[in-house]
Amino acid sequence: MSSINGSDIKKVVVACDAGMGSSVLLTSQMSKSLSPHGVAVEHASVDRIPDDADLVLCHSGLVSRARSAQPGTVVIGFQMFLGDPAFARVEQAVREGETIAD
Amino acid sequence: MPTDLRIGPEAVWLGRTARDKAEAVDLCGRLLLRLDAVQAAYLPTMHERERSVPTYIGEGVAIPHGTDAARALVKRTALAFVQFPDGVDWDGHRAVVAIGIAAHGDEHTGVLAALARVLSDPAKAERLRQAEDAATVVELLSPVGTEPAS
Numbered sequence: 001m002s003s004i005n006g007s008d009i010k011k012v013v014v015a016c017d018a019g020m021g022s023s024v025l026l027t028s029q030m031s032k033s034l035s036p037h038g039v040a041v042e043h044a045s046v047d048r049i050p051d052d053a054d055l056v057l058c059h060s061g062l063v064s065r066a067r068s069a070q071p072g073t074v075v076i077g078f079q080m081f082l083g084d085p086a087f088a089r090v091e092q093a094v095r096e097g098e099t100i101a102d
Numbered sequence: 103m104p105t106d107l108r109i110g111p112e113a114v115w116l117g118r119t120a121r122d123k124a125e126a127v128d129l130c131g132r133l134l135l136r137l138d139a140v141q142a143a144y145l146p147t148m149h150e151r152e153r154s155v156p157t158y159i160g161e162g163v164a165i166p167h168g169t170d171a172a173r174a175l176v177k178r179t180a181l182a183f184v185q186f187p188d189g190v191d192w193d194g195h196r197a198v199v200a201i202g203i204a205a206h207g208d209e210h211t212g213v214l215a216a217l218a219r220v221l222s223d224p225a226k227a228e229r230l231r232q233a234e235d236a237a238t239v240v241e242l243l244s245p246v247g248t249e250p251a252s
Contacts, residue, residue, distance in 0.1 A: 017155055018170040020205035021214075025159065028215035045170040061155050082160035082221055 002074045003101035004054055006093035011040045013053040015066055019045035022081050026057070030087065037094050049073075055100070057090065063102075074102045107179055107209040109243045111236035113137055114183045123197075126190045127152060127166045130182050130202025139180030139204045140168075147172035148202070158192040161221040162231050165214075167203035179209040183239055185231070198231045212245025219246060 012034060016023035023043035031041040044050060046062045049070050058066045060077035067075050078084035093100035115133055120126035131145035147168035151157065158164045168175065182202035189196040201217070203210065220226040220242050233239045 017151060018167060018172070020170075020173070020210075021157060021165045021167040021203050022159060024205075024208065024211055025165070025214040025218050028211060029218050047170065059155050080160060081158075082218070 007097040009054045014043045015046040015058040114236040116185045133182035141175040144175040156193045158195045161227045162198040164197040164200045176204045176206045179205045216246045
C-alpha cells in the first residue's frame with residue numbers, strides 16, 4: 001500500500017490502455033478541479049506513466065498493471081468514467097491536504 | 103496544447119442500427135476509414151480494446167478506439183460520431199451514441215472536454231442522444247478550452 005498527502009501532489013496522471021480515449025476525457029475533467037490547486041493533470045498509456053507522477057488514476061481493471069509499472073506510486077482505481085467516487089476522493093485530498101492511500 | 107480538432111458534419115452518422123456492440127464498433131471503424139483517419143487494420147484493435155476495458159463511459163455514450171500499439175495505424179486524429187436511436191447493448195449498458203476515436207496526439211482533447219461537459223448536463227446529454235441533424239452534434243461538441251479560431 002502506498003500513500004501520499006494531498007499537499008504533496010503536484011502531478012496526477014490519468015492512465016488508460018491506449019491513452020487516447022477515456023483518459024483524455026477524464027484529464028480534461030480532473031484538470032478543471034485540480035489545476036486551481038496547482039496540480040498538473042496529464043494522461044498516458046498505462047505502460048508509459050511518467051516517473052514524476054505523484055498519483056495515478058486508472059480503471060480498476062488496469063490497477064495491477066499501473067502498480068507494476070510504477071511501484072511505490074499511489075494508484076487509485078475507478079469503475080465509472082463519469083462521476084466515480086474516486087475522483088471526489090482525490091479532489092478532497094488535494095483541496096484539504098489529506099492523506100490518500102491506495 | 104494542440105486542441106484544434108473539431109467534429110464536422112462528415113463525421114456524423116445519425117439514425118443507424120446495430121444488432122450488437124461488435125456491429126456498432128465496426129460502424130465507428132468504417133466511418134473512421136471513410137474519413138481516411140485510419141488503416142483498415144485499426145478496426146480489429148478496436149474490438150481488442152473492448153475485450154480488455156470496455157469503452158462505455160455513461161449517459162448512453164461509448165467511445166470505442168484502438169489499442170496503444172495501434173497508434174501506428176492512425177493516419178490522422180479524428181472522431182466518428184454514430185447514433186443508434188434503438189440502443190445497443192454495451193456490456194449491460196444501453197449505448198445510443200458511439201464515438202469512434204483515432205488519435206496519435208492530443209488534438210481531440212477539446213472535443214472530449216466538450217463531450218464531458220455535455221454529459222454532465224442531463225438536458226444537453228439528451229439533446230446529443232436525440233440529435234436529428236448533424237448541426238446539433240457539431241454545435242454540442244464544439245471544442246472547449248481552446249484558443250479562439252483566428
